[in-house]
Amino acid sequence: MAAGLNSEYMALCLVLMISSFGLCLVSTHAELRRFEQPAKTDGTLSFLVLGDWGRKGAFNQSEVALQMGRIGEKLDIDFVVSTGDNFYDDGLTSEQDKAFEESFTQIYTAKSLQKQWYSVLGNHDYRGNAEAQLSLHLRKIDSRWLCLRSFIVDAELAEIFFVDTTPFVQSYFADAEGHTYDWRGIGSPRAYVANLIKDLKLALSESSAKWKIVVGHHSIRSIGHHGDTKELVSKLLPILKANKVDFYMNGHDHCLEHIGDAESPIQFLTSGAGSKAWRGDIKKQKTGGLKFFYDGQGFMSVQLTRDAAEIAFYDVSGNVLHRWTATKSLYASI
Structure with a gap:
C-alpha cells in the first residue's frame, strides 16, 4: 500500500514538474524576440516606413520604390519598416510563391534599400499562407526580409516594438466575409492577445530607450477608409500612454496621415500608401488632432537624434x- 502511494506521489510530482516546465516553455516562447540594429557611429538613426505595397509593381508601387531609393540614399537610411499587407490580394500561397520576388526583390532594387526590412503581417497577409511570410526560407531568397508576428528592434537610440494587430480585430473571426484566414499559431485569439499585451507591457516598462516606437498594421487613429480600430483604442492605446510611447506607426488605410493626441504626446503616423491608394475615401467624422492627410501613393521617413x-x-x-x-525636451512635455 505504501509503495503504491509512493508511486502515485512520484507520478504526481512528475506531472507537476512537466506541467510547470510546459508553462515555463510557453512563457518563454511568448516573450518578444529581440533584434539588435546598430545606429550610426554619430548616434543618429534614420529609416523609411512603407505599408500596403506588394502588387508586383502595379498601382505605382514601382514608382514609389524608385523614390524610396532616392530618399534612402539622401538620408543614408539604416533600415526599412513595413507596416503590413506585404502581398496582395491574399498574401503568399507558399514559401515558393513567386510573388515574393516579383513584389519585393525585383521592385526594391536601389542600393540604399539593400538594408534590413523589418515587417509585420497585415490582414491581407493572413488571408494567404501567413506562415510562409514568417519562414526562414524567404530570408534565404532575400536576406533583407525579416517578418515575425511580434518582436522588438533595439536600435540603441530607439526601441521599436512590432505588434501583430490582426488577431485583435474581432470581425475577422466573427465574419470573414468570404475570406479564409490562416490562424495557425494563434490558437485562442483572446488568450493570444492577452499574452501579447502582457509581453508588450513588460517590454515597454523595461525600456530605457530615448525613443519608444510601436508599429502595427491597423490604425489606432485615422480619418481614412477604415478609421479608428476600436479594439486597439481600448486595449493597446492605454498601454502606449502609460509607457510614454512617442510614435505609433501603421498601415491599413491606404494613405499618408499624421494625427496628434490631445491627452498624450503620442503621434499617430499612417504610412499605408505603398501602391494602391483610395483617393477621396475619407471619414466624414474627422478625428481630432489631425495634422496632415494625403490620399495618394507615397511613404514616410524618420530621422532621430537624442x-x-x-x-x-x-x-x-x-x-x-x-x-x-520636434525636440525631445519639448515633445516630452506635451
Missing part, C-alpha cells in the same frame, strides 16, 4: 508633402 525627431511624408514623385519636427 534630442529631436523629424518625420517627413513623400508622394510618388518624391516631393515632401508634410514635415514635422
